[in-house]
Amino acid sequence: MVKYFCCADLLKGTWDQVCTAFWQRYPNPYSNHVLTEDIIFREVTPSNCLISRRLLTKTSRAPRWMERYLPKKMSSLAYIIEDSIVDPQKRTMTTLTWNITHARLMSVEEWCEYGINPENGSWTQIKREAWISSNVFGLSRAIQEFGLARFKTSVTKTMKGFDYVLAKMQGETPSRTLAATATERARETALAAKEKAKGLASHAQKKQYV
Amino acid sequence: GIYLYGVLKRSVGEACTDLKREYDQCFNRWFAEKFLKGDRSGDPCSESFRTYQRCVHKAIKDKDIPIDGVEFMGPSKDKPET
Numbered sequence: 001m002v003k004y005f006c007c008a009d010l011l012k013g014t015w016d017q018v019c020t021a022f023w024q025r026y027p028n029p030y031s032n033h034v035l036t037e038d039i040i041f042r043e044v045t046p047s048n049c050l051i052s053r054r055l056l057t058k059t060s061r062a063p064r065w066m067e068r069y070l071p072k073k074m075s076s077l078a079y080i081i082e083d084s085i086v087d088p089q090k091r092t093m094t095t096l097t098w099n100i101t102h103a104r105l106m107s108v109e110e111w112c113e114y115g116i117n118p119e120n121g122s123w124t125q126i127k128r129e130a131w132i133s134s135n136v137f138g139l140s141r142a143i144q145e146f147g148l149a150r151f152k153t154s155v156t157k158t159m160k161g162f163d164y165v166l167a168k169m170q171g172e173t174p175s176r177t178l179a180a181t182a183t184e185r186a187r188e189t190a191l192a193a194k195e196k197a198k199g200l201a202s203h204a205q206k207k208q209y210v
Numbered sequence: 211g212i213y214l215y216g217v218l219k220r221s222v223g224e225a226c227t228d229l230k231r232e233y234d235q236c237f238n239r240w241f242a243e244k245f246l247k248g249d250r251s252g253d254p255c256s257e258s259f260r261t262y263q264r265c266v267h268k269a270i271k272d273k274d275i276p277i278d279g280v281e282f283m284g285p286s287k288d289k290p291e292t
Contacts, residue, residue, distance in 0.1 A: 016242070016246050019241075019246065020238070020241060020242045020246070023234075023237070023238060023241060024238055026219040027219050034219070035220065036219065036220045036221055036222040037219040037220075037221075038221050038222050038223075038226070038230060038266050039230075039233075039237075039259075039262075039266075040263070040266060040267070040270070040277065041282075042259065044245075044250075044253070048250065050241075050245060051282065053282065055222060055270070055275070055277065057222055079275050079276075079277075081277065081280060083282055083283045083284070085283070086245075088245060088246050088248060094283075096283050096284075096285070098285050100275075100276055100277065100280065101276065109285055
């Protein structure tokens with residue numbers, strides 16, 4: 001049995017920006033679990049596609065209930081391989097990511113395709129599919145459920161990280177004027193103040209009822 | 211503009227981190243300014259790539275990281291139909 005997951009995501013950046021960000025997205029504030037990152041193979045094919053293999057080290061802590069079934073000295077590090085093909089003619093980037101350690105315990109395979117959003121050419125859409133499986137007798141279903149939940153959390157983090165790196169990239173393009181940046185800063189500050197006020201108000205309200 | 215954010219992450223081989231950063235900077239520039247724009251006029255990063263690869267593959271061997279025999283875009287081929 002394999003758990004299957006599929007979703008679509010949107011990034012507010014051009015396909016070129018997203019591909020450029022893809023190689024520069026570590027570190028970001030949402031990637032603290034990614035410890036190391038290396039390119040271990042790279043080539044431009046005769047058909048002008050860039051193919052790369054990236055090796056990542058991530059921390060992966062098992063939940064409490066699972067720990068008792070695991071070897072005592074099991075490493076809390078997981079090695080991940082991420083293969084990718086960037087096709088600048090078709091404007092697509094395809095990635096396949098999977099863990100090469102602890103794979104009997106739980107194997108997560110993720111396939112993504114990044115392409116130009118047909119409704120808005122300056123945005124990028126991501127088609128994402130994932131397969132999660134476990135070979136632990138009697139526990140595979142529980143582990144797969146856990147794996148799926150964690151995978152969803154990590155997708156959210158990935159997207160936040162992408163947004164962060166894209167915003168930084170876009171914020172530094174010369175076409176953007178200082179005035180526009182200042183206006184945005186002011187708006188962000190105002191928004192933060194509003195949120196804070198809301199928080200205080202609801203806190204005060206709660207207190208009244210206690 | 212050139213954006214150099216992802217050049218601070220460490221390499222799996224402690225000794226390779228500086229080589230990795232040097233290569234990443236070169237690559238990121240080449241990727242955005244040449245590759246995506248269809249410019250195929252040579253690869254300015256091949257030298258730094260070679261040096262970095264020697265270092266990182268030694269580290270992978272020393273640490274017994276099981277990357278051997280894993281086909282490119284490998285596991286998708288035996289994906290069960292769901």
